[in-house]
Every structure is written in C-alpha cells, then in structure tokens.
Amino acid sequence: MSFDVFADPAIFLVQLLNATQQGLLLFLIASGLTLIFGIMGIINLAHGSFYMVGAYAAYAVAEATGSFWLALPIGVAAGIALGYVLERLLFRFFYERDHLYQVLLTFGLILIFEEVRGMMFGEDTHRALTPEALDFSIPLLGVQSYPAYRLAISVICLLVALGLYLLISRTRLGMMIRAGAYNREMVQALGINITFVYAAVFGLGTGLAALAGLLEAPVASVEPGISGRYLIISFVVVVIGGIGSVKGAFYGALLIGFVDTFAKVIVPEAAGMSVYLLMAAVLLWRPTGLFGRPA
Amino acid sequence: MTIATKLMSAAIALAAIGGTAMAQDTPIRIGVMLPYSGTFALLGQNITEAMELAMAERNNGGCNVEYIQLDSEADPSRGPENARRLIDRDLVDILVGPVHSGVAMGMVQVVRETGTPLIIPNAGVRQATAELCAPNIFRTSFSNWQPAYPSGTVAYDRGARTAVTLSWDYGAGHQATEAFAESFEAAGGEVVEQLFIPFPDTNFQPLLTQIAGIQPDAVFVFFAGGGAVQFVNDYDDAGLKDTIPLYGSGFLTEGVLDAQGDAAEGLLTTLHYADGLDNPVDAHFREAFEAATGRESDVYAMQGYDTGQLIAQALEAVSCNVGDLDALSEAMASATIESPRGTFNMSSSHNPVQDIYLREARDGQNVVIEIAAPALEDPAPGCSM
Numbered sequence: 001m002s003f004d005v006f007a008d009p010a011i012f013l014v015q016l017l018n019a020t021q022q023g024l025l026l027f028l029i030a031s032g033l034t035l036i037f038g039i040m041g042i043i044n045l046a047h048g049s050f051y052m053v054g055a056y057a058a059y060a061v062a063e064a065t066g067s068f069w070l071a072l073p074i075g076v077a078a079g080i081a082l083g084y085v086l087e088r089l090l091f092r093f094f095y096e097r098d099h100l101y102q103v104l105l106t107f108g109l110i111l112i113f114e115e116v117r118g119m120m121f122g123e124d125t126h127r128a129l130t131p132e133a134l135d136f137s138i139p140l141l142g143v144q145s146y147p148a149y150r151l152a153i154s155v156i157c158l159l160v161a162l163g164l165y166l167l168i169s170r171t172r173l174g175m176m177i178r179a180g181a182y183n184r185e186m187v188q189a190l191g192i193n194i195t196f197v198y199a200a201v202f203g204l205g206t207g208l209a210a211l212a213g214l215l216e217a218p219v220a221s222v223e224p225g226i227s228g229r230y231l232i233i234s235f236v237v238v239v240i241g242g243i244g245s246v247k248g249a250f251y252g253a254l255l256i257g258f259v260d261t262f263a264k265v266i267v268p269e270a271a272g273m274s275v276y277l278l279m280a281a282v283l284l285w286r287p288t289g290l291f292g293r294p295a
Numbered sequence: 296m297t298i299a300t301k302l303m304s305a306a307i308a309l310a311a312i313g314g315t316a317m318a319q320d321t322p323i324r325i326g327v328m329l330p331y332s333g334t335f336a337l338l339g340q341n342i343t344e345a346m347e348l349a350m351a352e353r354n355n356g357g358c359n360v361e362y363i364q365l366d367s368e369a370d371p372s373r374g375p376e377n378a379r380r381l382i383d384r385d386l387v388d389i390l391v392g393p394v395h396s397g398v399a400m401g402m403v404q405v406v407r408e409t410g411t412p413l414i415i416p417n418a419g420v421r422q423a424t425a426e427l428c429a430p431n432i433f434r435t436s437f438s439n440w441q442p443a444y445p446s447g448t449v450a451y452d453r454g455a456r457t458a459v460t461l462s463w464d465y466g467a468g469h470q471a472t473e474a475f476a477e478s479f480e481a482a483g484g485e486v487v488e489q490l491f492i493p494f495p496d497t498n499f500q501p502l503l504t505q506i507a508g509i510q511p512d513a514v515f516v517f518f519a520g521g522g523a524v525q526f527v528n529d530y531d532d533a534g535l536k537d538t539i540p541l542y543g544s545g546f547l548t549e550g551v552l553d554a555q556g557d558a559a560e561g562l563l564t565t566l567h568y569a570d571g572l573d574n575p576v577d578a579h580f581r582e583a584f585e586a587a588t589g590r591e592s593d594v595y596a597m598q599g600y601d602t603g604q605l606i607a608q609a610l611e612a613v614s615c616n617v618g619d620l621d622a623l624s625e626a627m628a629s630a631t632i633e634s635p636r637g638t639f640n641m642s643s644s645h646n647p648v649q650d651i652y653l654r655e656a657r658d659g660q661n662v663v664i665e666i667a668a669p670a671l672e673d674p675a676p677g678c679s680m
Binding site for chain 2: 005008011019022124125126144146220221223224225260265268
C-alpha cells in the first residue's frame with residue numbers, strides 16, 4: 001500500500017468511526033441470534049430474514065408516509081410480532097429436535113420469506129430515504145467528513161446495547177434469560193414459566209434484527225437477497241463471543257468491525273478472510289469463545 | 296417436353312416439397328440458457344423476450360424455430376453441465392447465453408469442444424472473445440474492457456491528472472478498472488491507487504475514507520445493481536461527490552437511477568447504449584418491446600434484441616441449413632446489425648465493434664452527451680482463430 005492509515009490522524013479517526021458503526025450494527029443482529037441459540041438451542045438460519053423485514057419496512061413505510069421515524073416503531077413491532085408468532089406456531093416444536101431439523105425448518109423459512117418479498121416488492125433495488133434532519137455530513141479534520149446519519153446509527157445502537165445490558169442484568173426477565181442460557185432444565189424445574197421466556201426472547205431477538213435492517217435501510221441497498229447479508233458474519237460473532245452471551249456478542253461484533261475495516265485498507269488482498277482468521281485465532285485461544293461458558 | 300425434362304422437373308418439385316416438409320418436421324432448436332430465477336431473473340426475462348421479438352419481426356429468418364429454455368441460475372458451477380444438457384440431450388443447433396461471466400466461462404469451454412454456435416447476449420468476460428475466442432463463439436453485448444476504456448480519456452479531458460480506481464475484487468472489476476487505467480495513463484494521467492473490496496461486500500466506508508485522504512482528481516468505479524446503488528449514495532453521503540468527480544462504467548447507473556435518486560444526478564458514465572439516442576431503430580425497439588411485454592426496455596433487452604437479429608440474419612443467409620456450421624459462423628461473423636444502439640459489425644474476434652457513449656445521469660435517465668469512443672474495438676489480446 002502506498003498510503004498508511006496511521007499516518008493521518010483524520011483518516012484514522014474516521015476509520016475508527018467506520019469500524020465502530022459497523023460493529024455496533026452487527027451487534028444488533030448477533031445479539032438476537034446468540035440469545036435464541038444460547039437459550040432455546042435453535043440454529044436460526046432465518047434470522048437474516050428479520051433484518052430483511054426491517055429493511056423493507058423502512059423502505060415501504062418511509063415511501064408511503066414520507067417519515068422514516070414512523071417506520072422505526074412499525075418495523076420493530078412487525079419484527080417482534082413475526083418472531084413471536086413463528087415461535088408459537090413453529091419453533092416451539094423444534095426445541096427438543098436435532099439441529100438438522102432446525103436447519104431444514106429455518107432454511108425453508110428463508111425461501112418462503114424471500115418468495116413473499118418478491119411478490120410484495122418485486123426484484124428491484126430500493127433505498128429508504130435518509131431522515132431529513134440527519135441528511136448532512138459533519139466536517140472533521142482537514143478533508144474528511146462523516147455522515148451524520150451514520151453517527152446516529154452508532155448512538156442508537158449504543159443506547160440499545162445499554163438497554164439490553166440493563167434488561168439482562170437488572171430485571172427479573174433478564175434473570176430468567178441468564179438462567180435459561182446457563183441451564184434450561186433447572187430453570188424449568190424451578191417452576192419458571194419458560195414458555196413465556198422463550199417467546200419473549202424470540203420476539204426480542206427478531207425485533208433487534210429488524211431494527212438493524214430499519215437503521216441500515218437509508219444507507220444500504222434494500223434488494224433481493226439481503227437476508228443473507230449479515231447471516232454468516234453474525235454466526236461468526238456468536239462463535240467468537242461465546243454462544244448465548246450478549247456481552248460476548250457486543251465485544252465480538254466490535255472486534256469484527258475493527259478487523260474488517262482495517263483489513264480492508266491495510267491488507268485488501270486478505271480482507272475477505274480476515275474475520276475468519278480472527279475467528280480461528282479466538283477459537284484456538286478460547287475454544288468456547290471470549291465469554292462462553294467452558295463446556 | 297422430353298421425358299427426361301419431365302422427370303427432372305418432377306424430381307425438383309419433389310425435392311422442394313421434401314425440403315419444406317423437412318423444415319416443418321425438424322425445427323431449428325435454439326437453446327436459451329439464461330437466469331430465470333434469483334437476482335438476475337429480470338435480465339434473463341428481458342433478453343429472452345426481446346430476442347424472440349426480433350426473431351418474430353424477421354419471420355425467424357424464414358425458418359421453423361423452436362426455443363428450449365434452461366434456467367442457468369447464474370451458477371458458474373453448473374454452467375458446463377447445463378450447456379452439455381442442452382447440446383447432448385436437447386440437441387440444440389444454436390446456443391444463447393448467459394448473463395453471468397462465470398457461467399459464460401463454462402459454456403465457452405463446452406462449445407469450444409462441441410463446435411455448437413454460441414451467442415453471448417450479456418456476459419462481458421473478456422476472455423470469451425480474446426484468449427478463448429473461437430469461430431463459433433459470438434457476443435452481441437460488450438467485453439468488460441469496452442465500456443470502461445473510454446472513461447479514462449473522458450476523465451483526463453475534464454482535467455483529472457490523478458485517479459483512484461475501485462471495484463469488487465473479481466474478474467469484471469479487474470478488467471474494467473484496468474481498461475480505465477490503460478486509457479487514462481495513455482492520455483498522461485496517473486492512477487495513484489487501485490482499490491478492491493471483496494465481492495459482494497457493500498461496506499464501502501473504509502475505502503471512501505481512504506479516497507478522501509488521498510484526494511485524487513477523479514475516481515473510477517465498476518459496480519452494478521445493488522452495489523452500485525449503495526456506492527453512489529455512500530459517495531454522496533461522504534461529501535465526496537462535489538469535490539472529487541466520480542466516473543464509471545455505465546452499469547453504475549443502469550436500471551438503478553430511481554433507487555440512487557439525487558446522489559446519481561450529474562454522474563458521467565460510458566456505455567454502449569444510452570437514453571435519448573436519436574435513431575429510428577431505437578425508437579421502434581423501445582415501443583415494440585413495451586407493447587410486447589408491458590415493461591420498459593433496457594440495455595439487456597437491447598442486447599437480446601440484437602441476439603435475435605443476428606440469429607435471424609444468419610439463418611436467412613444459410614437458408615435454414617444449420618448443419619453447415621462453417622457457413623453459419625461465416626454469416627454471423629459478417630453480419631451487419633441495425634441495432635438500437637447504432638449499427639455495428641463483428642470484430643475479427645466476434646465482439647461488437649461499437650460506439651461507446653458518454654452519458655450523464657439526469658432525472659432518472661442516462662442521457663447521451665456525445666460519443667466517447669466511435670467504433671471501439673476490443674483489441675482482444677491473445678485471440679487467434
């Protein structure tokens with residue numbers, strides 16, 4: 001490379017912002033995935049479809065009403081409701097089943113979601129309008145500037161992360177979630193209404209994925225196939241952070257944001273595999289992930 | 296009239312009847328291998344319907360024709376297998392396809408062995424009409440080099456002396472950005488950095504930050520579809536659009552201007568097709584395509600239309616005798632296509648020798664400004680037939 005990302009403090013600062021924003025958005029998706037995986041033991045390949053639901057909700061609502069902020073609650077509510085209903089109708093029958101059945105079920109769901117999307121929105125590429133109040137760039141040092149909306153994404157993600165932390169560490173529901181992730185049978189044996197906890201966690205997880213899709217719709221293409229955009233990488237986050245650990249998902253996602261961003265500019269030839277090398281390194285060091293419970 | 300002449304005329308009449316009967320009994324089979332599902336489904340549909348439209352308008356070259364469609368799924372790993380299925384099992388006489396360059400490589404390999412005439416209606420992979428060129432391989436679209444090459448001169452003429460290129464890290468991206476660098480440096484400019492991002496990653500932020508740090512006079516990119524929508528918007532959001540002019544191979548703004556909105560307004564791109572071409576063939580084609588399908592035409596439909604024209608012309612030239620492969624190839628190689636893009640001929644490597652237009656994105660249209668490179672021919676390095 002003929003330029004150095006560390007030589008110019010402005011470039012370095014903006015790259016830090018880029019990495020943080022990417023990592024935080026990834027956290028929204030991966031936190032739901034790790035909860036669903038960790039507590040119910042469900043491998044939910046269709047998790048990315050909820051990201052898609054959010055993205056298309058942002059596009060459709062903003063298009064119809066002209067207001068992006070109206071799309072946020074509608075889209076998140078749709079994500080939660082859809083997750084809740086699917087848990088009641090389908091997923092609860094699969095908790096005790098082999099992972100293979102879950103993979104088949106959720107892969108089928110991906111195809112159904114994709115087909116329904118095609119019927120509703122066609123195969124064109126769309127984009128949600130950036131909220132007007134945030135549609136500007138903030139000038140930084142020298143020639144660099146940073147889009148205000150991306151900064152807003154990071155702030156919203158941080159607030160959600162804080163909310164999740166409080167929910168899990170300070171509330172009764174959080175206590176049940178933590179207990180459920182640790183030992184499912186024991187929680188049931190203690191007479192806790194696990195049915196409700198499961199449905200709540202499922203709705204929470206899918207709602208978070210939908211929120212990620214909503215937030216990113218104004219800065220990313222809304223197009224066929226986006227359900228797969230973050231699916232693999234969020235599984236990588238789950239594995240790096242430790243299955244079932246929201247804290248692990250947070251640090252894992254940030255780590256991936258940083259590795260991916262800086263690999264792209266320092267070693268672009270290896271950018272495609274950088275995050276997988278990271279995963280391999282973490283697993284060699286800690287086989288159950290950064291915050292995973294030793295097996 | 297002697298008995299001999301009577302017999303002879305009877306024989307000729309019989310032969311004529313026999314000939315007609317033959318044409319009706321065994322139609323010429325055209326295998327169409329295009330994506331009918333997935334991301335490229337609309338491209339496959341537009342190409343197919345425009346091709347059939349052009350054929351119908353020319354009475355199928357006077358022949359009895361049958362189409363056999365196969366979904367290529369835009370899956371390179373199934374390219375050779377699907378091509379073989381059409382050739383060996385469905386016994387097609389002519390093969391049309393594909394959209395995807397990876398699939399094209401597989402099809403090219405197969406028809407180089409079987410000798411089946413192949414007409415590529417989209418895939419721009421340069422090798423198909425360069426290193427891997429063959430007497431039976433034709434293309435009615437473009438080579439990746441072609442639409443990108445004139446952009447270098449365009450950027451230089453508008454004052455750029457330094458440039459950064461950026462594309463996905465795959466064949467088409469490398470071929471397009473190298474073509475830009477070739478003409479930009481030949482004009483006297485310097486490409487100071489060639490950036491790549493893994494395909495199909497669309498997190499462009501880190502690279503935009505680097506570009507802002509480098510501050511080149513111009514940026515050239517190769518992206519298409521959803522990636523193009525995203526890039527053009529990100530480029531604008533990063534505040535770069537007003538300070539560093541963005542150039543691109545025309546696919547950057549093709550079919551995605553609605554989604555790009557204001558962020559694309561004023562972008563200059565180069566392609567073998569444009570909106571606002573003042574030519575009667577284009578006017579007729581756009582109207583006829585919309586009447587036939589109810590959809591607006593696009594560059595892919597245009598390429599499909601020319602594929603149909605090429606086949607019809609060749610069939611007419613060989614009087615439906617597709618068994619004579621040499622004559623069929625010769626007819627295609629020497630065809631003159633009255634295309635909506637402007638009249639073109641085939642190069643010696645069987646790629647169109649065509650005008651490349653400079654277009655400006657204006658109100659959702661890629662309006663032609665001028666011809667950036669008249670009758671541009673891909674030099675087709677490595678082609679020998």
